[in-house]
Amino acid sequence: MEIKLIKDDGQSDSNITASDALFAREYNESLVHQVVTAYLANARSANRAQKGRSDVAKSTRKPWAQKGTGRARAGMASSPLWRGGGKIFPNSPEENFSHKLNRKMYRAGIGAILSQLVRDGRLSVIDNFTVDTPKTKTLAQKLKSLGMDEVMIITDKVDENLYLSSRNLPHVMIVEVGHADPVSLLRFAHVIMTRSAVTQIEELLA
Secondary structure (H helix, E strand, O other): OOOEEEOOOOOOEEEEEEEHHOOOOOOHHHHHHHHHHHHHHOOOOOOOOOOOOOOOOOOOOOOOOOOOOOOOOOOOOOOOOOOOOOOOOOOOOOOOOOOOHHHHHHHHHHHHHHHHHHHHHOOEEEEEOOOOOHHHHHHHHHHHHHHHOOOOEEOOOOOHHHHHOOOOOOOOOOEEEEOOOOOHHHHHHHEEHHHHHHHHHHHHHH
16 A cells, blocks of 8 residues: 655655555444444443432331322332432442453454545655654644644654644644554544554554
């Protein structure tokens, strides 16, 4: 698979050869949906708790006699049918939202996303992406020269100047190869990968 190699001005004068398994795979919508759903679900934490009928502070005395009052029978005030009663199926802090996803499926899903980015012209490769000083203005001007404003930059190793320069840019994300997630790959309008990052992601996933 040939991917265009861009220069600092955004122009392309050559291509690089990349793995077909990662950058020339057919787009599988159902597989990508599973990968994204599993990623979001595994990031959830069970931090909500509700009270069941045994947890609410209510008396267990029978409110009235079973028969003869003309009213519906009732056992205790903590019944879920009553106002102030407990929940029937209360949420628990031990709730588990995780989804199991096979490693082979994850690799195929990331490959499908990267391949679609290449087909859409949203993924570019650059030899090296660095800034000389940790200034937001410097990075913003560099991205403007590339013709990109909402961009995810994937490098083999995050440079400190690059990281500090990107913190105040709301639509710019700098990550290492191991932290590139499927949701961010789909969310950003453009993705830039360094040449060494392409080699590294091929070693990890191809």
